Amino acid sequence: MATYSKLLESIDSVFSSSEWRGLVVPAFPANFFPHDTPDEFVVYEIIPSGDPTQEFADAGYLAGLIIIQIYTQANMGPKRVYEVADELAALFRNKQLMSTQTQEGSLSFQGLDKDDTSLFRADYSLKFNSF
Numbered sequence: 088m089a090t091y092s093k094l095l096e097s098i099d100s101v102f103s104s105s106e107w108r109g110l111v112v113p114a115f116p117a118n119f120f121p122h123d124t125p126d127e128f129v130v131y132e133i134i135p136s137g138d139p140t141q142e143f144a145d146a147g148y149l150a151g152l153i154i155i156q157i158y159t160q161a162n163m164g165p166k167r168v169y170e171v172a173d174e175l176a177a178l179f180r181n182k183q184l185m186s187t188q189t190q191e192g193s194l195s196f197q198g199l200d201k202d203d204t205s206l207f208r209a210d211y212s213l214k215f216n217s218f
Contacts, residue, residue: 089148089149089186089217089218091135091149093185093186093217094133094135094149094186094187094215094217095116095133096185097184097185097186097187097217098131098133098153098184098187099116100184100185101178101179101184102114102131104178106178107174107178110171110174112127112128112129112171112174113125113128113129114128114129114130114131115128115129115130115131116130116131116132117130117131117132117133124203124206126159126160127157127158127159127160127167127171128158129155129156129157129158129171129175130155130156130158131153131154131155131156132153132154132155132156133151133152133153133215134151134152134153134154135149135150135151135217136150136151136152148216148217148218149215149216149217149218150214150215150216150217151214151215152212152213152214152215153179153189153212153213153214153215154210154211154212155175155179155210155211155212156197156208156209156210157171157172157175157208157209157210157211158200158206158207158208159171159206159207159209160205160206160207161199161200161204161205161206161207162207163207165196165209168194168196168207168209169194171211172192172194172209172211175192175211176192176211179192179213180192180213186217186218187215187216187217187218188215188216188217188218189213189214189215190213190214190215190216191213191214192211192212192213193211193212193213194209194210194211195209195210195212196208196209197209197210
């Protein structure tokens with residue numbers, strides 16, 4: 088049976104992996120923010136919602152969306168956002184992460200961060216099923 092804490096553990100495992108740590112891009116879960124804002128970082132949020140994909144329709148399964156906010160320096164162009172998104176895709180797209188299965192991801196540009204205009208934000212999001 089899927090639980091919210093197991094779902095979070097599945098996603099946390101990616102950001103604690105040696106592959107992610109090798110990128111030297113700090114990752115923070117939603118509702119946790121560093122005291123000193125790095126030049127680039129990601130914030131990940133898990134939004135359980137909707138029904139699981141049909142083959143995972145048993146009771147106790149969770150489905151929803153993972154949103155990974157990518158923050159890079161503003162006025163530097165989109166290249167770094169694309170580089171980080173490529174790494175996220177390699178680590179997340181169509182993967183089995185412990186008890187969570189992810190699907191295709193998509194990237195959308197949000198623009199300058201409203202709270203810190205020295206940062207540019209893009210969102211990488213993908214659907215998941217957790218069992």
